[in-house]
Amino acid sequence: MADIARIAGVSKATVSRALNRSVLVNQETRERIVALASSLNYTINIGAQNLRLKQNRTVGVVVPFDSETRQHLSDPFFLSMLGALADALTARGYDMLLSRIDAEQIDCAAQPFDTGRVIGIILIGQWRQHEQLNQLAARHVPIVVWGAQLPQQLYTTVGGDNVSGGMLATAHLIEQGRRRIAFFGDINLPEVAQRYRGYCNALAAHALAVDPQLRVSVSFIPEGGTQAVQELARRGVAYDAIFACSDLLAMTAINTLRDAGRHVPADVAVVGYDDIALAAYYHPALSTIRQPVRAAGEALVGALLELVDGRAVASAQLPTELIVRATAPLKELP
Amino acid sequence: MADIARIAGVSKATVSRALNRSVLVNQETRERIVALASSLNYTINIGAQNLRLKQNRTVGVVVPFDSETRQHLSDPFFLSMLGALADALTARGYDMLLSRIDAEQIDCAAQPFDTGRVIGIILIGQWRQHEQLNQLAARHVPIVVWGAQLPQQLYTTVGGDNVSGGMLATAHLIEQGRRRIAFFGDINLPEVAQRYRGYCNALAAHALAVDPQLRVSVSFIPEGGTQAVQELARRGVAYDAIFACSDLLAMTAINTLRDAGRHVPADVAVVGYDDIALAAYYHPALSTIRQPVRAAGEALVGALLELVDGRAVASAQLPTELIVRATAPLKELP
């Protein structure tokens, strides 16, 4: 900027004003300076500007990975969420700083905020770290979490309606005549626990008993579906349907069933979760619960910006939707 | 920092030194200051530090989207590349600033660099913007592009070996007895053009003619596979194999073939490209060309950091690998 000022024969102050389109500066001078700057490929240094203005238009997006499986950034659902967040932030003129951290050390998530790099944090994935998240919120770190609403929660969450998602999936299977519905998912994760509640609710609503033998605790790794089907075989329990807590789980489960000579949906109907892009292209096309990813991105960003402005924000639940495709079709096959 | 200094009864300089673990400060004083800072959740403001030190540990990752299709961030391959980059950068202690821009205005990609936010740019996706990329490089913007090596190229690329990828796929199909191999992809894109060259090479090596009727120009949208299969039907050309330039294209093509009553691989063998996570879980499991995503992330980051250090970096080609699965198996089915 000093260079520009020297070449243009004015002071730094004038250059600054010209570049910020201040009305205080002579139209002709302003145009001359702007032209000069652009010919020199000069742009205001945002770091210095931020320092002076104590402002910042960068939001931190943190994706925790499971220390054992390192799985998260390979999960198509979280990846598509990233895309939605990038879009939502770009649309509002904010930049996105992406970090990955160990899920066991969620407190590190606040680091980009503490060091002044970002104005707030969006955390994709709640895992089991409820307490640590509460501590961050108590420290007044502006943070919004994609996940489930929990009791005594100090931080803001945006999430799908997991209870209703679980109910929709299970009710659909019941209505198609299924009675022995297996549940695949780790209910230590809050979101999965809520889906399981929905599953139980739907069974109860149809006067069906919950058989704990039908619930298989598997993590969100791709092989989970295979493991779960094998576990059911080991237990020797009969089932005619599966509700899997992710599409990946559902797909690998179906592959394993097929290898075992069982037909989908004839022998076993399957409903997945998330409606990732490939669910529609899988064969047979996957029936699933859609999570509204684009809306989620918007909602997360909106909530965070409110928080940053010092306004309190209630946690939000986004509607989930049953997408009926071939693995659990409407008309029961004979 | 001034606060800490006041409370600790020392000067800002001492606090700065203590927090940077300088040996110049009394051990006891240092520990006292560090403890005080951490109890106050104080961390050095990186923006101010960067300004003073004229340093920066942030790298810009830019993902262009096609103005018409807006497709890129939904493409599983690019998304997984993002994950690999995030990992590679995190491992080296760099942060990642993610932006999406219109592919038609690639020059905007340099903005985070021009404004001093990042030390260099990694661009995922070369598209057709060869000239604009050359201009950026000519301006000495440190930039590394995931894509194909092109003649008169001033910028650095890291990419898969597309020619060899095309050859591997095509040769495999020929060796399994296929003679009429369709090619799905838009050869206006440099990477696809190279894959097509590999395809032609493989045909030539087996003394087979290249039939232009077998090449269908489709973009990387999911519906591309469907469109391409329909286009071949419209043309009325016979074929017994498909080499598709992405796994998504391959999958939707297979679905469309199936709807038309043609069997994969019996009637039509199919090889995809990328080896996205779901290729293995598709049914039938997809034969494909694997692009080494993790290595790509490492290579892109490594190359960029070299550039930033002022060293010249040659473009790199990463090996591609044929993954034989069910859609184009080793033993030809009768």
Place this chain on the structure above:
DNA sequence: GTGAAAGCGCTAACAT
């Protein structure tokens, strides 16, 4: 309408 000067939070000579 424009310039001089102070200061955002930090570090590194240079003193002491």
Place this chain on the structure above:
DNA sequence: ATGTTAGCGCTTTCAC
């Protein structure tokens, strides 16, 4: 071993 001071690149009173 610690304090003083200047300055990174910018904006913004306050003078002129």
